[in-house]
Amino acid sequence: MEEQQQPHSTAVPPGCFPPGMRLLRRHGGGWLWGGWSPSQTRHRTQAGKLNPQPSQAGTARVSRGRAAPSRRRWPGGSVWVLVLALALPSTGQQYLEEAERIMNSTPVIDGHNDLPWQLLRKFNNQLGLPGANLTVLNDTHTNIPKLRQGHVGGQFWSVYVPCETQNKDAVRRTLEQMDVVQRMCDLYPETFSCVTSADGIRQAFRSGKVASLMGVEGGHSIDSSLGVLRSLYRLGARYMTLTHSCNTPWADNWLVDTKDENPVHHGLSAFGKMVVQEMNRLGMIVDLAHVSVDTMKAVLNISKAPVIFSHSSAYGICPHRRNVPDDVLRLVSSTGSLVMVNFYNSYVTCSDKANLSNVADHLDYVKKVAGPGAVGFGGDYDGVTGVPTGLEDVSKYPALVAELLARNWTEQEVKLALAENLLRVFETVEEVKRTLQDTAPHETPIAFEELEGSCRTSYGYSNGASTAQRPPAALALLLALAPLLSVLF
Amino acid sequence: MRERAIELMQDARLIDGHNDFALQLRILYQNRLSRVSIKEINKTHTNLVKLQAGYVGAQFWSVYVLCSAQNKDAVRLTLEQIDVVKRMCNSYDELELVTTSQGDAPSCKSILKNVIVGGIKIACLIGIEGGHSIDSSLAALRMYYDLGVRYMTLTHTCNTPWSESSSKGIHNFYPSVTGLTAFGQEVVKEMNRLGMLIDLSHTSYSTAKAALSISKAPVIFSHSSAFSVCNHSRNVPDDILQELKKNRGIIMVTFNADVLACGRKVVNISTLADHFDHIKEIAGSESIGIGGDYDGVERFPEGLEDVSKYPSLIEELLRRGWNETELKGVLRENFLRVFREVE
Numbered sequence: 154m155e156e157q158q159q160p161h162s163t164a165v166p167p168g169c170f171p172p173g174m175r176l177l178r179r180h181g182g183g184w185l186w187g188g189w190s191p192s193q194t195r196h197r198t199q200a201g202k203l204n205p206q207p208s209q210a211g212t213a214r215v216s217r218g219r220a221a222p223s224r225r226r227w228p229g230g231s232v233w234v235l236v237l238a239l240a241l242p243s244t245g246q247q248y249l250e251e252a253e254r255i256m257n258s259t260p261v262i263d264g265h266n267d268l269p270w271q272l273l274r275k276f277n278n279q280l281g282l283p284g285a286n287l288t289v290l291n292d293t294h295t296n297i298p299k300l301r302q303g304h305v306g307g308q309f310w311s312v313y314v315p316c317e318t319q320n321k322d323a324v325r326r327t328l329e330q331m332d333v334v335q336r337m338c339d340l341y342p343e344t345f346s347c348v349t350s351a352d353g354i355r356q357a358f359r360s361g362k363v364a365s366l367m368g369v370e371g372g373h374s375i376d377s378s379l380g381v382l383r384s385l386y387r388l389g390a391r392y393m394t395l396t397h398s399c400n401t402p403w404a405d406n407w408l409v410d411t412k413d414e415n416p417v418h419h420g421l422s423a424f425g426k427m428v429v430q431e432m433n434r435l436g437m438i439v440d441l442a443h444v445s446v447d448t449m450k451a452v453l454n455i456s457k458a459p460v461i462f463s464h465s466s467a468y469g470i471c472p473h474r475r476n477v478p479d480d481v482l483r484l485v486s487s488t489g490s491l492v493m494v495n496f497y498n499s500y501v502t503c504s505d506k507a508n509l510s511n512v513a514d515h516l517d518y519v520k521k522v523a524g525p526g527a528v529g530f531g532g533d534y535d536g537v538t539g540v541p542t543g544l545e546d547v548s549k550y551p552a553l554v555a556e557l558l559a560r561n562w563t564e565q566e567v568k569l570a571l572a573e574n575l576l577r578v579f580e581t582v583e584e585v586k587r588t589l590q591d592t593a594p595h596e597t598p599i600a601f602e603e604l605e606g607s608c609r610t611s612y613g614y615s616n617g618a619s620t621a622q623r624p625p626a627a628l629a630l631l632l633a634l635a636p637l638l639s640v641l642f
Numbered sequence: 643m644r645e646r647a648i649e650l651m652q653d654a655r656l657i658d659g660h661n662d663f664a665l666q667l668r669i670l671y672q673n674r675l676s677r678v679s680i681k682e683i684n685k686t687h688t689n690l691v692k693l694q695a696g697y698v699g700a701q702f703w704s705v706y707v708l709c710s711a712q713n714k715d716a717v718r719l720t721l722e723q724i725d726v727v728k729r730m731c732n733s734y735d736e737l738e739l740v741t742t743s744q745g746d747a748p749s750c751k752s753i754l755k756n757v758i759v760g761g762i763k764i765a766c767l768i769g770i771e772g773g774h775s776i777d778s779s780l781a782a783l784r785m786y787y788d789l790g791v792r793y794m795t796l797t798h799t800c801n802t803p804w805s806e807s808s809s810k811g812i813h814n815f816y817p818s819v820t821g822l823t824a825f826g827q828e829v830v831k832e833m834n835r836l837g838m839l840i841d842l843s844h845t846s847y848s849t850a851k852a853a854l855s856i857s858k859a860p861v862i863f864s865h866s867s868a869f870s871v872c873n874h875s876r877n878v879p880d881d882i883l884q885e886l887k888k889n890r891g892i893i894m895v896t897f898n899a900d901v902l903a904c905g906r907k908v909v910n911i912s913t914l915a916d917h918f919d920h921i922k923e924i925a926g927s928e929s930i931g932i933g934g935d936y937d938g939v940e941r942f943p944e945g946l947e948d949v950s951k952y953p954s955l956i957e958e959l960l961r962r963g964w965n966e967t968e969l970k971g972v973l974r975e976n977f978l979r980v981f982r983e984v985e
Contacts, residue, residue: 278781325717325777332781335788376718380673380725387728388788594729596674609715612708613668
């Protein structure tokens with residue numbers, strides 16, 4: 154049965170794929186389509202019953218003047234079917250070619266890749282070791298040839314450190330992961346371009362390099378210190394996932410929505426709100442992957458800038474608490490935010506097996522509920538072990554894009570998901586930073602009682618209170634410290 | 643003499659090697675700059691008005707964190723101190739963060755002189771005091787450099803796992819470490835590669851010797867004085883001074899009364915000037931700078947109670963026959979030379 158695909162109801166900018174030229178759904182054993190591929194210069198009109206529509210003048214291809222109504226040129230229907238039947242095996246190839254064509258000018262910006270963590274695990278960050286050569290490394294999802302094949306043009310490299318470093322050496326370890334990303338850029342300058350802005354990404358696109366940015370994965374990396382947050386921003390971090398799979402003293406993680414943990418903050422504490430405000434002021438993107446639903450909603454309500462989910466999928470398809478429920482997807486849409494779909498099997502099919510089509514379902518779903526402006530790719534490569542058949546490594550993005558094209562995604566929608574949505578969010582975050590540039594940095598420290606762990610000192614906190622400083626008390630502290638100081642210096 | 647000193651300093655503003663004002667900000671105000679006016683605060687040796695009166699043109703702000711934070715939250719605290727210095731230098735027009743030797747070149751200053759009404763900008767630089775701040779991580783060292791840190795004192799009053807302090811018995815960290823371990827040598831080499839100045843104040847005799855022998859660049863003592871004049875463990879013995887001269891490094895003489903006067907009750911400008919004279923004799927005036935250690939210690943010589951008093955020292959040195967070239971060297975040129983070579 155032939156299905157007639159309606160033009161998409163969501164706003165498709167003029168000059169895009171003319172409505173008449175749509176890809177049709179599966180017919181029998183193969184695909185029918187009414188589009189064109191770069192390898193063929195002639196247009197094909199829809200075989201069958203679509204209303205012929207005049208081509209739009211805005212698109213260069215269409216301006217060859219071949220309007221759909223002039224189908225008289227073409228042979229009759231049955232011959233068409235025969236031709237198409239012969240052509241069927243190659244249409245999948247045509248989608249792939251189309252995907253590659255699109256990605257040649259609009260490569261993918263992926264929201265989350267844990268290669269730096271693999272570099273730590275396997276090589277202790279010693280990039281000079283022969284085994285660490287990224288051009289030949291072959292037991293990770295990611296290496297340089299695969300990134301090229303996959304048309305990866307931008308990557309947020311995760312500078313993740315595990316939750317067990319919280320209250321221990323999380324800060325130092327985060328610095329080490331940031332350092333390994335920078336050294337990776339220095340060591341492979343023909344491939345990577347470490348950048349820190351949307352414009353930087355665009356420039357890297359033009360020069361054919363992989364724009365490389367850093368995302369902090371887990372608020373435990375800042376050890377509840379706004380000074381550390383600012384330092385990480387200065388060092389180039391451009392997003393922070395507020396939690397990994399553990400609460401911070403100021404935000405709840407996704408496990409509190411399961412039986413495994415109880416909520417502590419029911420979203421964000423007062424200090425947590427300051428963290429988000431400071432991130433807005435700095436121009437650091439807030440990432441809500443891994444956080445609890447309450448945290449998601451709290452942030453979407455208070456953030457002055459759009460936010461992202463750097464690697465989360467749709468709860469509506471797979472009800473895993475790492476995924477984004479529908480009501481939050483609607484907030485994503487209304488705030489101009491972005492969900493970058495995660496490929497991990499457990500989040501895609503809620504089982505240990507998945508395939509490429511399942512991932513496309515998530516992309517379709519997010520597009521449907523939150524709009525084409527809210528979709529992106531956040532594969533989580535090298536951060537998980539179970540990835541879908543068809544998406545085994547970072548070279549496979551074009552195959553996924555081909556699937557989207559086969560599902561009637563317009564070229565514009567595909568480009569939005571590949572890169573333009575992320576760039577829009579990033580540029581808006583930068584704009585919000587500009588509007589906030591005269592506001593003062595937040596400097597209230599977190600209350601000492603809210604912190605845990607014994608690997609910390611408390612100096613700077615007078616008498617345990619974090620609020621009002623009464624000069625006499627402060628002087629008393631100074632005088633108490635004075636003899637110690639004079640011995641020390 | 644006084645006028646000559648002032649004239650000299652107007653022309654050659656001081657680059658001071660070490661000031662712990664940032665520590666005071668933490669202790670007194672929890673780094674909350676909104677609660678304090680840096681211009682006029684009078685609880686500390688340092689404020690902007692006094693710095694200008696003292697003809698200070700550039701100041702290394704120490705981002706010291708206590709040794710007791712070693713193996714605990716030293717890294718986080720160091721980042722917080724770096725953050726408060728940056729916010730401070732960002733919030734006041736009179737201050738400007740600088741990370742290169744060009745940043746405080748005289749020509750730059752004279753342009754700024756016309757821009758800033760009522761004063762000249764003071765360049766802010768950042769120095770880490772104590773290797774415990776890097777938690778034995780070269781990556782952390784690199785990140786600090788990226789943040790703008792331009793020197794690191796290899797130890798404070800505690801040993802690190804890779805370097806030995808001159809202070810014994812204050813802390814009990816890593817008691818078996820002597821001089822520089824193999825990793826300590828890696829740290830020094832990485833600092834050379836990065837262009838970060840190596841600061842040997844607070845380090846032990848063996849550490850200083852080791853660093854002087856392996857460093858490819860000139861080194862500094864950001865706040866130490868002369869052992870021969872007062873044999874305090876914080877001071878530098880003559881043989882090291884001679885090594886320093888060969889190294890083309892610089893000792894930024896410090897004003898801490900306790901290390902100047904060895905228990906003598908009267909400590910005044912003359913006491914300090916004796917140290918200058920002695921070092922000039924051993925290592926030459928081109929090896930000398932100034933590192934007051936204001937807001938890092940309690941006792942200062944009479945006449946040098948706070949950061950506005952530097953001209954009095956210059957006056958005394960003029961009286962003792964130091965000439966202008968030598969004094970300009972001490973005030974800034976020697977340091978700039980070292981900084982350029984390190985870069």
